[in-house]
Structures are given as structure tokens and as C-alpha cells.
Amino acid sequence: MRRVAITGAGTINALGHDVPTTLAAMREGRCGIGPLEFRDVERLSVRIGGQVRGWDAEQHFNRQEISLYDRFTQFTMLAAKQAVEQSGLDFRGKMGFDCGVILGTAGGGVMTSDENYRSVYEEGKNRVHPFVVPKLMNNAAASHVSMEWSLRGPSFTVATACASSNHAMGLAFQMVRSGGARAIITGGSEAMLCFGGIKAWEGLRVMSKDACRPFSANRNGMVQGEGAGVFVFEDWDHARARGAEILAEVAGFSMTSDAADIVMPSQAGAQRAIAGALRDARLAPEEVGYVNAHGTGTAANDKTECAAVAHAFGHHADRLMISSTKSMHGHVIGGTGAIELLACIMALRDGVIAPTIGYEEPDPECALDVVPNVARERKVTAALSNAFAFGGLNAVLALRAA
């Protein structure tokens, strides 16, 4: 089996429009969550989110591209460009045939659906733009990435709600490790901060109206964000041979299913995924210094996740740092695991542990070191990234310092 290197990273999210800005914000414990700004927001009861600010698509794309790119695709293209440029890979010629794209998104072109439903149902129009379907389809972003960089190998999109990008990156890892591809552009994106997107979530009554406070006893729900995280996962020997800078090693991956409830999380399912990722990476629990939590800030997730981590790590759980960066960038649904992987890379490369901000009151049911409010400097050689989706689909990645 081959080893897998991360040789490029890109992002856009509420904390910044690139990786350095995002990591600086995580280091400072800055909050990217604020009042939502879009049409009809006054008809919502939830009016906060981690919105990408100052986004001007025309700065990055031409008119024809904009007519084909939903916001989730725009975010993906920007993040992919950063990742590919950092990797220094050239996909022209034979290399492109050995490379592909595996991305996660839960909703795909939600804004395109929302705008066009509005136009035919509310405004009574009888025609929509001819590109509605190629714009809203979940694989649009993966396809445009493959087209932009001539990646002609395996490409597809994974939709497993809040675990989409972890599943996507896990499959990319397995594909490179098995020799099925030399490099895969992977990660995920989401852009559902619009009236219809939030209205649907409101009904579940799991959203906070004021802040995302993971693990805090007074937490009162999740806050949505938007954005993308994209990486280049590359065959380790290939990366070494061309002298590429390796950001971290993807060492293991595990996925499990609760087979229990469509919304409530299960400790057993999460625990099996965490233990499975350790086993797959051949990591002893004691080697792991940091876990990027799923940490949604709901009553149910955070206590279940803490119990799962505590049981999977045994006595080492008390020495482990675990934080939820959703407190800063919001829950980016199908793209969240990709943005959160940046916190793991920062821990491994820079020795900086991103904090859980908004932490106000200890919860005895979340009695782990959640790195409250302030980032910490600590050398870490291995890290995990958790994602546990609605529908009981769990995906955990294990990373090692390069």
C-alpha cells in the first residue's frame, strides 16, 4: 500500500478567503458568525450564520463561468485553484489521466434551486435559465474542477449530509493508497445560506439564534456556515520524487453507520469510527494529541461525541485536546470536514491548536479538554478529524505530521 501526502490546501469560508487568513483567524479565536444578509431574512426566526463576506464572483470568473457556477461551485473552484497552485502539480499530459476529483456536498446548488423556485412559483414566471440543471447538480463542482485542470481519472461527488467531505476525503485517501490514482483533488463545499436553505433547517428546532457554543453547558444549537475546503492528496513517493512540500500525511480512515435513527447520533457508531481510524492508521491512542471534533453545539451531538471519544481513547482521553472550530466558521454541512481538516494540519505543522470559542460553562457530560476560547501551542504528531452525519453515517480521518 502507498502512503498518501497532502501537498496542497485551499479554502474560502466565513473566516477568510484563503488558508493563511483562515488559520490566522483560528489562531486568534476570531468568530466569523454574524447577522445573515439575504432576501427575506426577516421572515426567518434564525438570522445568524457564518456567511462568506466580500465575495465578488466577477473578480474570479468570467460571465460564462458565472452562468454555470452556483455559489457552491464558485467556492470550490477558488479553493481548488489555491490547492493546485500550492501543490505545484502539472496535470497536463499523462498525469491528468491518473488523477481525479472526489468532493462532498450535501445540497449542491441549493441557491440555484431556491432562486428558480421563487421565480416560477412566487413570481409566476414560466421559464427559467437553461443552465439550472447543470448548475444545481451535486456533481457540478467536481466536474468543473476536472475540466479546469484536465483531470481525466476517477471523479465523483459524495453526499452524506454533514459527513460528505470526510467521506469524500476518505475515499480519495483510499484511492491514492491503493494505487487507483496518483493524486486526487478532494474536499467539499456548501452554500445554503439563503431563505429556503435556512427555512428548512429552522423546522428541526436544532439551530441557535445567538451563537454556536460547542461543549458549553449553555449551548443551544448549531449555526450554519458556508464555504469550501479543497486539498491535493498525492502518492507520497510521487510527491517526494518531485520535491513537493508535504503538509501532512493522511494515515487512516474509517466509516461506520449507526443503523439507528435518522437524526439522533449514536455513541457506539461514532466510537467505532474513531477506533477504526486509529486502527487503520496503526496509531496507538497515546500518539494522538488533537481531535477536531464534529462539535455542532447541539445538546445531543456534543455529549454523545465526548462519550465516544472518551471510550475510544480510554485513559488517554484526559490528555487529549479536542476542539470544535464550528464555533468560528459555523457548520459548513457538506464542506465542514474539509475546512476543519485545516485545523488538524495547523496542529501538526505549526503546533497551534485551534480553540473552541464561545465556551462559557463547563458541562459534566463534555468533560474533556476542549481548548476553551484561546488557541494553544503544543507539539502534536497525530490528529483525528470527526464527522457524524444525520442519518447516522460517521467518517473519521487520521493524520500524521509529515
Next chain:
Amino acid sequence: MAENPSIRDRVIAIIAEQAVLERDQVGPEMSLTELGIDSLGLVESIFAFEEEFDISVPFNANEPSESDFDISSVAAIIGAVEKLVAEKEAA
């Protein structure tokens, strides 16, 4: 409650349907747990109250005890719905 039996009956009908029980099996002192209504059933019931009475129910599943809407028993729910309907009519 006596002065407003229709709200009471309509709330009980919604709860009974959610619990898959006959209306006379739903007692005022019973809790949702006793009726076998889980978190999804609760959220669906609240949606049904909002639709039935054209009201907006303040309820966050993350902190049920902090919400203004008391769900501790069938009688409490009836009282909470009556209050919201009265507030709507006064507005």
C-alpha cells in the same frame, strides 16, 4: 381550559395521532415520553400545532426547559397553546 374546550380537543387530537393512540387514551397528566413520542415526534407535533392554530411556537430542542413552551405534560402543552392562541387574538 374549560372555557376553551375546542383548543384542548384539537391539541389532544394532534398528540393522539402522533402517539398512534385513541383520543381518550391521552390523559392530561401524561408526559410525551409516557405516550411514546420521541424527539422527532415532538418536533412534528409542534409543527402541527403551528399549522392548526396559525401560531408560532417558541421551542428549541437543545434547551427544552429554557423555552417558553412547556412540554412537561399534555395539560401543560394545552395551556401553552391556549396562551399562544390568546396572544395571537389579542394582537
